[in-house]
Amino acid sequence: xxxxxxxxxxxxxxxxxxxxxxxxxxxxxxxxxxxxxxxxxxxxxxxxxxxxxxxxxxxxxxxxxxxxxxxxxxxxxxxxxxxxxxxxxxxxxxxxxxxxxxxxxxxxxxxxxxxxxxxxxxxxxxxxxxxxxxxxxxxxxxxxxxxxxxxxxxxxxxxxxxxxxxxxxxxxxxxxxxxxxxxxxxxxxxxxxxxxxxxxxxxxxxxxxxxxxxxxxxxxxxxxxxxxxxxxxxxxxxxxxxxxxxxxxxxxxxxxxxxxxxxxxxxxxxxxxxxxxxxxxxxxxxxxxxxxxxxxxxxxxxxxxxxxxxxxxxxxxxxxxxxxxxxxxxxxxxxxxxxxxxxxxxxxxxxxxxxxxxxxxxxxxxxxxxxxxxxxxxxxxxxxxxxxxxxxxxxxxxxxxxxxxxxxxxxxxxxxxxxxxxxxxxxxxxxxxxxxxxxxx
Numbered sequence: 439x440x441x442x443x444x445x446x447x448x449x450x451x452x453x454x455x456x457x458x459x460x461x462x463x464x465x466x467x468x469x470x471x472x473x474x475x476x477x478x479x480x481x482x483x484x485x486x487x488x489x490x491x492x493x494x495x496x497x498x499x500x501x502x503x504x505x506x507x508x509x510x511x512x513x514x515x516x517x518x519x520x521x522x523x524x525x526x527x528x529x530x531x532x533x534x535x536x537x538x539x540x541x542x543x544x545x546x547x548x549x550x551x552x553x554x555x556x557x558x559x560x561x562x563x564x565x566x567x568x569x570x571x572x573x574x575x576x577x578x579x580x581x582x583x584x585x586x587x588x589x590x591x592x593x594x595x596x597x598x599x600x601x602x603x604x605x606x607x608x609x610x611x612x613x614x615x616x617x618x619x620x621x622x623x624x625x626x627x628x629x630x631x632x633x634x635x636x637x638x639x640x641x642x643x644x645x646x647x648x649x650x651x652x653x654x655x656x657x658x659x660x661x662x663x664x665x666x667x668x669x670x671x672x673x674x675x676x677x678x679x680x681x682x683x684x685x686x687x688x689x690x691x692x693x694x695x696x697x698x699x700x701x702x703x704x705x706x707x708x709x710x711x712x713x714x715x716x717x718x719x720x721x722x723x724x725x726x727x728x729x730x731x732x733x734x735x736x737x738x739x740x741x742x743x744x745x746x747x748x749x750x751x752x753x754x755x756x757x758x759x760x761x762x763x764x765x766x767x768x769x770x771x772x773x774x775x776x777x778x779x780x781x782x783x784x785x786x787x788x789x790x791x792x793x794x795x796x797x798x799x800x801x802x803x804x805x806x807x808x809x810x811x812x813x814x815x816x817x818x819x820x821x822x823x824x825x826x827x828x829x830x831x832x833x834x835x836x837x838x839x840x841x842x843x844x845x846x847x848x849x850x851x852x853x854x855x856x857x858x859x860x861x862x863x864x865x866x867x868x869x870x871x872x873x874x875x876x877x878x879x
Contacts, residue, residue: 475504475561476573480580482554486835487584487607494834498550504557511563518796518852519559521789522844526551528746528774528782529832535745544746547834551841559845571812575624578617584610589641600646609835611642611650616822619657622811635671653825657818660801662811725768725829728753732767732776743779766831773832789844793820796847804851816850819843 478500485494530548534541565573588607595603602608618625618638625631642650658668728749735744735752744752749767767773774782797817800807807813823843830836 471504471507472565472569475501475557476576479558479573480577482838483577483580484584486838487605487609489605495550498554501557502550502553504561505553506557508557508560508564511560514560514563516848516852518792518844518848521785521792522555522841522848523552524785525789525844526555526837526841528778528785529837530746532742532778532782533746533748535742536748536751540745540747540751551837555838555841555845558842559848562845562849574617574620574812574815578614578621581610581613581617585614585641599644601644602647606833606835608645608647611645611647612653612822612826614638615642615650615654615657616815616818619661619818620811620815622662624811639671649825649829653822656821656825660814660817660821662809662814724765728765728767729769729772732772736775736779739779741779742781743775743777746777748777749773768831769829770827770832789840793844793847796850796852799852800850816843816846819846 478497482494482497482501484490485497527548530544530551531541533544562570584607588601588604588610591604591607592598592601597603601611615638618634622631625634639654642654655672658671661668663671731753732749735749747766750765753765767776770786774786778785797820801814801817820843823839826839827836
């Protein structure tokens, strides 16, 4: 014992107490805890899809305990994590600008979301590559079950297209597209890539979920499939989309959406929107009216906006219970200026730039990259956020999507831009080609 003290310079008692603390901090690493937190994450997914608030709170509470179990990683919090939490806070806590009651309610929501995301982030530092892959596969399996339930529910109701009438399960449509491309290599090894791609394309078109179709097209451009396969998917999907829209197999839903998209309402007066019959059933018309008013609110409240959910409160006060007009702002490009002001815009841009840099570097610029589909999954997740947020209201599902994307990006390496440029410059020199020639200048 004395030799240990002389050799290490620390009293045995001090070493023992530190060892006890270290063993307690490793609770989350015990067998079964990874499965517990993974189960909580899947439970959260189900709660969001089926709008089960109580189960969602339970899942977040379990995920929050992961922050305590992995608290030794608190020193690994970085700017990407901070920007993500600022984004989430700007979309929730600023409800105090609307009213005290709204502010308290949204602050409680922020507290649960923050604790759950913090737990996911801190515990992820204890996970190895195999556990990350297992987590993605189990989330994919759970999403597939929700997606299958969504399809059979609507078919059982006689709806062979336009699948958006089962709580928020339609989020599984875009999520399954993202997971399909993330697990592309796995599907290729199992020799089921082509049938899965064909079936998924048909179901996405049949669902009439425009965000999912857009996401499929955008991710396929950056995916690991060959250009011939990309051209085939694009041609097949476009042909199928045109066929469904022109044949009326979707009861005219897509053709009606396309017709409304080609109709401009920019010159219409505000009185026009008040005279439209059943305006609540014409989402594109309502969104034009809402976005127009959102821009006006930004002009009147440029610095901090009207606060989270402030537009809905303002519209209820201005238009009362008039059907269809008191909806939330759709699309972050419209909501952030109106409800967050210039401060919110700065936070959103900081989040977007930080996440884009981390995910793009990891997928396309990192010297150690292998070109696998899972390696590009964080970048696909960013594309998922962009496709989902361009036209959707900032609901709880989008709140977690933004948060999860930020947590994933915060876990990725982020070298300085100068280091990346220097690495590629050295690569050009070793290849005997000038950078100007490599860039085609």
